[in-house]
Amino acid sequence: MKAGTRLKSIVCDTEVMVIRGADVVVECGGAPMAEARPAARAAINPGFAQGTLIGKRYVDAAGTIELLCVKPGQGSLAIGGVALQVKDAKPLPASD
């Protein structure tokens, strides 16, 4: 899995770009993602259906993987059944 590779969900519209790669299989909606989307969609696993947000970065706990979501969908991302986390900006709390 090289940096720059685009992976597509086989259960929803999600597409990600690999920013930092490692030799692992990324799942979306409970099913392995692929470089090409199959003609028929597979069923989404309800345990991995929290959705993806465009423009967000998704990382694993070890920091070995970073994926940039380029198209949102209903599935959520995981590796080996462990959900990936959003790498969010951490601004100071403020109010207007």
Next chain:
Amino acid sequence: MTQVMKGVRILEVAQFTFVPAAGAILADWGADVIKIEHPVRGDAQRGFVNLGGMKLDPARNPLMEHPNRGKRSVGIDISTPLGCELLHEIARTADVFLTNYLPAQRQKLRCDLEHIRAANPRIIYARGSALGDKGPEREIGGFDGTAFWSRGAIGFCMSPPELPGPLTQGIPAFGDSIGGMSIAGGIAAALFHRQRTGEALELDVSLLSTAWWAAGTSLDYTMESGSMIRNRMPVSGASAGNPFSGNYRTSDGGTINLCMLTPGPYIRDTFQHLGIPQAADDPRFCEARSLMSHADAASELIARVFATKPFDYWRQHLRTLKGQWAPVQSLSDLATDEQALANDMLVEVEAVDGGRPVKLVRGPVQFNHEPVRTTRAPQASEHTETFLMELGLEWERIETLKAAGAIA
């Protein structure tokens, strides 16, 4: 809309609304706006949990969308040597450097005029500040609530003296949005000047100068006469001396604003619309001078008439009124105002979750009657790698920068 700024690159090192809003206007106009954000914290505005006391959904945050739509976000820690070098590299490809960092920070981060111009002598350097880039308080920061509304006397002017104190700004980023448009106008003029003469300018807009301009007629008057024009307490009735100018309350508590500053030509038509045509033949009200000298009597009469029917009645009925008037609308009314919508004031952008589109307000300028097409505000650092590759960086260098913590 015609992309009048197509091919112009704006390098924005700015946070909050005032200065980023200038970038947003230029993006609406077709500029390629690269917003530099801190790789970990992002724009400080991303941390806002409340807006005017209301809770914010971070995925549909107007405080981020309004001043940042149409931009690309590139996460660079410009306080690191590699990040700073990268910023200068991007500056070489940009037409405008846009910032609201304070003078000491600009110097420390080496994004002051000297360093940016050293990287690119042709770059226009645009600064937004609280109080201006000259004078003893140039190092002081601020928000529109301080520099525009409070120090800028807008709050003073808006608040009737009978109130126990001045009103607060009431509209988040009110001064920022006006000021941002001013910066965008200044940048457009500076680009025009550069095109004609080859000279690259520095430009400054402050929230204080925005208040001076916005309150210009009042301030000019005060400097001339020593007196101060302030708001009056709301009443149902005329402003001093002209019964065809003032706010009138309807039977259900709505308000109709009349604003016929030159009432003479509208006397008969107005009284007809109000359902009291005979008043136009009353010698006290039949021509401008007498109408104005009997303003109190006319005002009372008109207030009584408005109070007999509800807001919606007047709103429909006055559509054919020849003189100037307006229904006093709420924000919800405004968002569905058909005249505003007919002029493409509402822009929709895709939502980050792929859900219903986010509705945004466009900038006030329209070219060729065409609607604005834009994209949502970027997520923090969303375009770091794609932009850097477009700039010509090899992936290897991107990895090095990442490992060094210089980019997101």
